Amino acid sequence: xxxxxxxxxxxxxxxxxxxxxxxxxxxxxxxxxxxxxxxxxxxxxxxxxxxxxxxxxxxxxxxxxxxxxxxxxxxxxxxxxxxxxxxxxxxxxxxxxxxxxxxxxxxxxxxxxxxxxxxxxxxxxxxxxxxxxxxxxxxxxxxxxxxxxxxxxxxxxxxxxxxxxxxxxxxxxxxxxxxxxxxxxxxxxxxxxxxxxxxxxxxxxxxxxxxxxxxxxxxxxxxxxxxxxxxxxxxxxxxxxxxxxxxxxxxxxxxxxxxxxxxxxxxxxxxxxxxxxxxxxxxxxxxxxxxxxxxxxxxxxxxxxxxxxxxxxxxxxxxxxxxxxxxxxxxxxxxxxxxxxxxxxxxxxxxxxxxxxxxxxxxxxxxxxxxxxxxxxxxxxxxxxxxxxxxxxxxxxxx
Numbered sequence: 403x404x405x406x407x408x409x410x411x412x413x414x415x416x417x418x419x420x421x422x423x424x425x426x427x428x429x430x431x432x433x434x435x436x437x438x439x440x441x442x443x444x445x446x447x448x449x450x451x452x453x454x455x456x457x458x459x460x461x462x463x464x465x466x467x468x469x470x471x472x473x474x475x476x477x478x479x480x481x482x483x484x485x486x487x488x489x490x491x492x493x494x495x496x497x498x499x500x501x502x503x504x505x506x507x508x509x510x511x512x513x514x515x516x517x518x519x520x521x522x523x524x525x526x527x528x529x530x531x532x533x534x535x536x537x538x539x540x541x542x543x544x545x546x547x548x549x550x551x552x553x554x555x556x557x558x559x560x561x562x563x564x565x566x567x568x569x570x571x572x573x574x575x576x577x578x579x580x581x582x583x584x585x586x587x588x589x590x591x592x593x594x595x596x597x598x599x600x601x602x603x604x605x606x607x608x609x610x611x612x613x614x615x616x617x618x619x620x621x622x623x624x625x626x627x628x629x630x631x632x633x634x635x636x637x638x639x640x641x642x643x644x645x646x647x648x649x650x651x652x653x654x655x656x657x658x659x660x661x662x663x664x665x666x667x668x669x670x671x672x673x674x675x676x677x678x679x680x681x682x683x684x685x686x687x688x689x690x691x692x693x694x695x696x697x698x699x700x701x702x703x704x705x706x707x708x709x710x711x712x713x714x715x716x717x718x719x720x721x722x723x724x725x726x727x728x729x730x731x732x733x734x735x736x737x738x739x740x741x742x743x744x745x746x747x748x749x750x751x752x753x754x755x756x757x758x759x760x761x762x763x764x765x766x767x768x769x770x771x772x773x774x775x776x777x778x779x780x781x782x783x784x785x786x787x788x789x790x791x792x793x794x795x796x797x798x799x800x801x
Contacts (some may be wrong), residue, residue: 503694521677550562
């Protein structure tokens, strides 16, 4: 008899790595999804910001359909006619020189780590094999073995060692601790401008500018994981924009694929990203024509500034509705753009229980870390629908 836990025969054939809410989505449009029984739900998660522009966005669907009729994959062994226009547009949006296209967010993080180490050895002169990267407590950068090596979330880390060395963890939001952790082996500081999985943790206003200064003073790369926070979510193209900071490398993903295909990227200047040589890094699907066509349309939408402005305006609505709930079933509220973490008073129940009550009333949200509910609706959500969702949330606190 195996020691591995088994499930009832009717539990399906999926591995047990998720604990989803019991709703089975069949289709979606805008901020709404419909289950297999025809019941509609308002989506307040947007696939962890991957669906920033709504389910079935007409512009993105049109771009994908047009490319499906042409070519979808040739690998990077050959060039394709969509990749360079996508790379040029994304680099221009970020104010950088170069783009390294990948697929998933975790791949972007892994790629950023490799680039930072190569830069440290080839440019900064760190002795080979000794490069270190400073990371923040409470981080979430993915679930590959290297990434969980510097996670402090036991659920992501425990039981998956041995772990990859070369990382130093300091408290998130403390520039002093970060500076103290840097020495001659440090090649980069890797952090989220707003920590998403941790519960939308917004650092002090002076934190990111201080990190930028410390990196400059010590000749260390600043790497911003904007996979959840970037591309309009916080009311700006990048969350770093809200702090007036430009990192050396942006790590992007999720919304870059428009909710249609996985698209991620490392974006930086040639003096950093240019350290990679042919054959040192790659991906069969990274930069494929279909992904590039969709990614290019995402960039074109962001160039208008409309999604960013909409997220900023709706975020003000979100904050106005949530703040008064503190002391009334809520213990804390954190908002950045159209993105919020709400800590639930244990007397009300767990965050999961609150999300289940909301689901029963036709609104989908997701819990994290036991007592926090996250709100990240598609940026295209109508203001009236946002108010409706928050009415349901308030009622769920009283249930």
